[in-house]
Amino acid sequence: MKSDFIQREYYNKISEVYDLHYTKKESLDYKNKLLEDFLGSKIFDGRIVLDAMCGGGQSTAFFLKKGAKVVGIDISEKQCDKYKQRFPNTQIICGSILSTNLENEKFDYIFTDSLHHLHPNINQGLNELIRLLKPSGTLIIWEPSAGSIFDLARKLWYKLDKTYFASNEKSINLDYIEQTYKKSIKLTEAFYGGNIAYLFVFLSMALRIPAKWVKYYATAFFAIEKKISKYQNKFLCLWVFACFQKYKSNQP
Secondary structure (H helix, E strand, O other): OHHHHHHHHHHHHOHHHHHHHHOOHHHHHHHHHHHHHHHOOOOOOOOEEEEEOOOOOOOHHHHHHOOOEEEEEEOOHHHHHHHHHHOOOOEEEEOOOOOOOOOOOOEEEEEEOOHHHOOOOHHHHHHHHHHHEEEEEEEEEEEEEOOOHHHHHHHHHHHHOOOOOOOOOOOEOHHHHHHHOOOOEEEEEEEEEOOHHHHHHHOOOOOOOOHHHHHHOHHHHHHHHHHHHOOOOOOOOOEEEEEEEEOOOOOO
16 A cells, blocks of 8 residues: 555664654653553553564563563564564564454553554554454554644644654544444543653654754753643643443444
């Protein structure tokens, strides 16, 4: 598929700079705190987690520390190589999430922060993720949120920046997923957020901020984001974090 080709070529091309920015301590601190805040009460010990579109494994470490068995899948060969280097004892599948060819594997949890890379094939991707979930399993997503006032700026950003945004990226509409897949999964939790630290710490690559600069202001920006987040809602946010539970059987 065209979207597969775009993503493979894109991430192979930017693999080194992407890894530099998203594995820097401050970016990992941002993501790990988010995962701990929203998932810390869930039981992962002994559970099987699919880290879908996993890149170099920036999320895998969190689930491994929680005692989960993790399987990664990513379409970029270079990102898969980095994953193997970091987690030599963890299975990594180098292939497309649109058609995984996994027939017998089923997962207690599936995590992804890359649905926005699947346009216009997001439905195919979601169908595959839902298929791979065990009954009562949980799909966890962290994505750029559609419909906020900042999404207008993001759309322009996507169009103008040909280096760090692929042509098939599109923000995720949580309401669309909820309505489209209401017979298969139900929304159990949703959190909206992201402001100054998300932009200038986590998204340093896209803003062309040298990774080595981020450490000098990250702590202050984390504190500012925490204060601002108290006043945010779905219309004043940059990302959405959500959990969907798969029904034991399709609903009428």
